[in-house]
Amino acid sequence: xxxxxxxxxxxxxxKAAGGKVLGSVKHPLNTADFSSFLLQAQASRAKIIGxxxxxxxxxxxxxxxxxFGIVAGGQNLAAIVMFISDVHSLGLKxxxxxxxxEAYYWDLNDKTRAFGKRFLERVKRMPTMNRAATxxxxxxxxxxxxxxxxxxxKTVMAKTRELPGEGRLHRQRHTPR
Numbered sequence: 211x212x213x214x215x216x217x218x219x220x221x222x223x224x225k226a227a228g229g230k231v232l233g234s235v236k237h238p239l240n241t242a243d244f245s246s247f248l249l250q251a252q253a254s255r256a257k258i259i260g261x262x263x264x265x266x267x268x269x270x271x272x273x274x275x276x277x278f279g280i281v282a283g284g285q286n287l288a289a290i291v292m293f294i295s296d297v298h299s300l301g302l303k304x305x306x307x308x309x310x311x312e313a314y315y316w317d318l319n320d321k322t323r324a325f326g327k328r329f330l331e332r333v334k335r336m337p338t339m340n341r342a343a344t345x346x347x348x349x350x351x352x353x354x355x356x357x358x359x360x361x362x363x364k365t366v367m368a369k370t371r372e373l374p375g376e377g378r379l380h381r382q383r384h385t386p387r
Contacts, residue, residue: 212264213236213262213263214236216262216290216291217234217260217262220260220262220290221234224260232254232255232256233250233251233254233256235247235250235251237263237267239267240266240267241267241270242270243274244270244271244274244275245274245278247271248271248274248275248278248280249278251280251285252278252280252283252285255285256285257285257286258285258286258287258288258309259275259280259285259286259287259288260288260290261287261288261289261290262290262291263291264291264292268289268291268292268296269296269299269300271287272287272289272300272304272305272308273300273304275287276303276304281306281307281308286307286308286309287307287308287309288308288309288310288311289308289309289310289311290311291311292310292311292312293312293338293339293340294310294312294315294316294336294338294339295335295338297310312339313339313342313343314337314338314339314342314343315339316329316336316337316342322342325337325342325345329341329342329345350370350373351366351370353373354366354367354369354370354373357369357373
């Protein structure tokens, strides 16, 4: 149901922003051949083709879209769930013009760059949105435990709701350079 709700929510956002959804097509999980789906999307002449899938399916769809010349033909791809590390693995040629949504990007501002630098020193790679979210959640929890002096679930959860959201991730718009 992940793809269904992602499609619905994205369609709602597109429509609310004054855009049009020209169609949709669903594929089975772990599809090896996206050709029929991509050709349908290409024929729609949509300005942006949204990929409401994830992981290997998103990567494979983007690679196959490149083989069909979809982006070269003037349409853009929007990967609704994708990690910056996936973009790096695709390479510049395939990722050119790709629109992605990501809850966290290490090079967004001074605070994210500082965290990214500390993370890189310890882990030897930049943090993805999942790693940043895990760190943020764990830090927020530990601050609540420290503030309450207990690990009692109800007490700690109440404190997490009271603490400032400095460590929490916030949605921000970012256009890659």
